Amino acid sequence: MKLLELLSLEDNKLKLRLMVSGVLSGLGSAALLGLVNTAAQEISDNGLDRVNWVLAGSFAGITLVYFFAEVFLLSTIGRQIESGIDRIRQRLFAQIALADFVKLEAIGQERLFKNITQSTRVISQNSHLIGMCFRSVMLLIAVMIYVFWISTLAFFLIIGVIGVGIVIYLRMGKRLGEWFGKLGLVEAEMFKKIADLFRGIKEVRMWSRRSDTLHRSFEEVSAKKAEYGHKAHDLISRQMIMGMSAFYILLAVVVFIVPAYSGNMTTELSKISTAILFMIGPIAVMVQSMSVFAQIEGSATRMLELSTELSGIREDIDEEHPKKLPAEFGQITFEATTFTYPNRDPRHGFVLGPIDLAVTSGELLFVTGGNGSGKSTLIKLLTGLYRPEGGKIRIDQIELGVQSIASYRNLIATVFSDFHLFADLHGVDQIDPEEANHWLERFEISHVTAIRDGRFVTTALSSGQRKRLGLITAILEKRPILVLDEWAADQDPTFRKKFYTDILPDLKKRGMTVIAVTHDDHYFEMADRRIHLENGKLSEVTLDDPRGRI
Numbered sequence: 273m274k275l276l277e278l279l280s281l282e283d284n285k286l287k288l289r290l291m292v293s294g295v296l297s298g299l300g301s302a303a304l305l306g307l308v309n310t311a312a313q314e315i316s317d318n319g320l321d322r323v324n325w326v327l328a329g330s331f332a333g334i335t336l337v338y339f340f341a342e343v344f345l346l347s348t349i350g351r352q353i354e355s356g357i358d359r360i361r362q363r364l365f366a367q368i369a370l371a372d373f374v375k376l377e378a379i380g381q382e383r384l385f386k387n388i389t390q391s392t393r394v395i396s397q398n399s400h401l402i403g404m405c406f407r408s409v410m411l412l413i414a415v416m417i418y419v420f421w422i423s424t425l426a427f428f429l430i431i432g433v434i435g436v437g438i439v440i441y442l443r444m445g446k447r448l449g450e451w452f453g454k455l456g457l458v459e460a461e462m463f464k465k466i467a468d469l470f471r472g473i474k475e476v477r478m479w480s481r482r483s484d485t486l487h488r489s490f491e492e493v494s495a496k497k498a499e500y501g502h503k504a505h506d507l508i509s510r511q512m513i514m515g516m517s518a519f520y521i522l523l524a525v526v527v528f529i530v531p532a533y534s535g536n537m538t539t540e541l542s543k544i545s546t547a548i549l550f551m552i553g554p555i556a557v558m559v560q561s562m563s564v565f566a567q568i569e570g571s572a573t574r575m576l577e578l579s580t581e582l583s584g585i586r587e588d589i590d591e592e593h594p595k596k597l598p599a600e601f602g603q604i605t606f607e608a609t610t611f612t613y614p615n616r617d618p619r620h621g622f623v624l625g626p627i628d629l630a631v632t633s634g635e636l637l638f639v640t641g642g643n644g645s646g647k648s649t650l651i652k653l654l655t656g657l658y659r660p661e662g663g664k665i666r667i668d669q670i671e672l673g674v675q676s677i678a679s680y681r682n683l684i685a686t687v688f689s690d691f692h693l694f695a696d697l698h699g700v701d702q703i704d705p706e707e708a709n710h711w712l713e714r715f716e717i718s719h720v721t722a723i724r725d726g727r728f729v730t731t732a733l734s735s736g737q738r739k740r741l742g743l744i745t746a747i748l749e750k751r752p753i754l755v756l757d758e759w760a761a762d763q764d765p766t767f768r769k770k771f772y773t774d775i776l777p778d779l780k781k782r783g784m785t786v787i788a789v790t791h792d793d794h795y796f797e798m799a800d801r802r803i804h805l806e807n808g809k810l811s812e813v814t815l816d817d818p819r820g821r822i
């Protein structure tokens with residue numbers, strides 16, 4: 273069971289304590305039942321003329337034992353589940369952070385997000401049922417031992433009825449699992465449509481035909497979800513009704529069949545009937561939990577499968593023997609470096625390289641090329657996010673590999689074209705307020721935001737302004753290399769000019785090595801050098817070369 277694996281109850285002492293409290297809780301319930309029956313018999317035999325303090329005291333004592341055992345059992349199971357979920361959530365988080373970037377891109381954000389949030393929620397929300405179910409099993413076992421002690425025939429008849437009930441129940445459960453599987457798929461499809469609506473709300477508003485088609489496709493998938501949902505819930509209801517009917521059959525078996533074959537056993541009959549009535553609660557809990565278990569088990573399976581998948585694509589990094597690279601370097605060199613996307617349809621193959629390139633410390637290098645020529649791919653190789661398929665990348669004499677890649681990445685600050693702006697300046701320990709203000713003013717956004725307590729006061733800004741904050745963050749990180757991918761694409765002409773003629777030369781003057789992907793042919797002359805890509809092939813061009821210009 274994946275759920276048990278998730279809980280990873282390695283601590284034998286804890287397992288033992290859980291078993292003991294489960295047994296105490298079950299035995300306690302059965303003992304209470306026995307006491308009730310004994311008291312009832314006494315009253316029927318002797319009449320009620322005085323309080324039987326021994327029985328009443330035992331009842332109170334056993335209730336206390338039962339109470340504490342039950343509290344310990346349920347709260348420990350709840351805590352184990354929460355800490356199990358916490359463990360897997362943290363593991364998934366760390367595994368995502370450490371996974372091979374290109375393979376992680378292939379898994380896709382939605383599945384990762386769904387597993388970290390939705391799947392953990394399904395388990396967490398129903399954790400009380402898991403504990404209740406365990407406790408109900410214990411109680412049923414204890415009550416059945418009690419029944420066995422009163423009448424062997426009744427015991428075997430009840431076992432028979434429960435056995436048949438379980439077989440039917442499990443068969444129904446299998447069908448239910450299939451329907452939940454279908455439901456999960458159709459739900460994922462429906463979430464995609466809703467995400468399309470949220471992310472593409474402007475485009476949807478702007479064209480009624482697009483809106484209609486999206487609406488229709490949503491209606492279809494939503495209706496399908498309703499149908500599958502109804503089917504699944506119908507099966508759940510039938511399962512529950514079947515479970516409760518089996519319970520009534522139990523009563524009937526005891527009331528009608530046991531006396532026919534056991535002679536005069538009126539008192540035993542009433543004791544067994546009470547025992548069966550005692551079982552109604554635990555049986556109801558178990559019936560209810562079974563369908564929830566299918567969902568919990570599904571969520572646990574998905575999370576553990578994802579975790580195994582992520583551990584299989586963990587980036588090859590030697591964390592035990594890392595090679596620390598100095599901040600000063602002479603050159604980064606590509607030697608016959610190639611890269612292809614692993615998930616790429618071979619019919620539309622794209623190969624970057626072989627690339628031979630040397631980037632010298634302190635230079636301002638522009639990368640140009642048409643759409644799809646491979647600029648962003650080159651940038652991801654240069655930043656160490658992608659690892660070369662063939663050839664080498666060196667920093668001075670050190671070839672980038674498992675020991676040096678992490679340290680190499682630490683040298684490079686980036687603003688990618690699809691960058692993410694963190695409100696917190698993670699990793700920037702001490703921010704000099706004067707320096708921060710200098711850059712905010714220089715980037716002409718000091719009137720809309722500020723840096724306070726290590727974070728931007730607001731990031732709810734225009735896309736061009738957010739890009740400016742992205743670059744300020746990169747500058748404040750104080751790393752020797754800065755890589756920008758089409759940074760100026762959404763800047764207004766005035767600021768664009770400032771960026772190319774003032775900010776970039778200033779960063780270079782401060783000793784930074786700047787590598788910038790750009791389409792802005794007006795400013796190509798500002799670079800020290802320009803390299804140009806065409807269909808994955810790189811050539812060094814002069815600054816006034818017509819390639820890459822209109």
Ligand SMILES: Nc1ncnc2c1ncn2[C@@H]1O[C@H](COP(=O)(O)OP(=O)(O)OP(=O)(O)O)[C@@H](O)[C@H]1O
Binds near residue numbers: 646
């Ligand atoms: N994650 C990916 N999986 C598979 N193929 C990809 C992926 N990302 C990019 N490609 C392909 O690699 C090629 C180069 O893409 P790249 O993003 O490097 O181009 P680019 O020069 O940066 O283009 P643009 O100027 O449009 O940003 C393209 O054919 C693109 O379709």
